[in-house]
Amino acid sequence: MKAQFAQLYHHIKGQETFVQYYASVHYLTCADCLRHHGEISLPPAERPPWHPGCRCHLLEFPLEQLQYYHQQGARMRERAAQELSRRRLFRQACRQLLHHPLEAEERFRQAIDSEIYLEEIEALCREQAEALRHHPQTARRLRDLFIGAYRYKHDLDKYHFIPEGLCVEWRQEGLSRIKECFGAVLTG
Ligand SMILES: [Zn+2]
Structure with a gap:
């Protein structure tokens, strides 16, 4: 250095x-x-x-x-x-979901270790609905994994300047959105 x-x-x-x-x-x-x-x-x-x-x-x-x-x-x-690697892992996980659900799960876990984006989870449930339905247990575990990570999303340093009330609101909205998306996949 x-x-x-x-x-x-x-x-x-x-x-x-x-x-x-x-x-x-x-x-x-x-x-x-x-x-x-x-x-x-x-x-x-x-x-x-x-x-x-x-x-x-x-x-x-x-x-x-x-x-x-x-x-x-x-x-x-x-x-x-870190963001580039997060993305790579998330994309790989999406591709592996249908044929290698366990590997996919592990990659999702690594990806969300640095950050989690609601829009990507929505896209996942939309674009990989078939694969998720094919592996309902994996889908349930992923839902819980994302919910767990999303709960702490706004604790990251970069959100420290955002009023607490707003973070609470975002958290609630995000969590219900994740449940909704997976709910639609698992019951659809
Ligand atoms: Zn530029």
């Missing part, structure tokens, strides 16, 4: 203003934006959005703050990598 920083510092010596790429890390953020999340460079000639659906922002900062942004950047890149 120190060597990296020295290298970076050497590279940009003499420059005064820099930018850090900031993409909101979310299930909809495209992989391209995520790959730049946390990156530091000189201000580019063109400002975002760089493509349809681009969620990148540029945070400008002066040379004196380089070390701070560099440290932030390391955390941001970690977070972005």
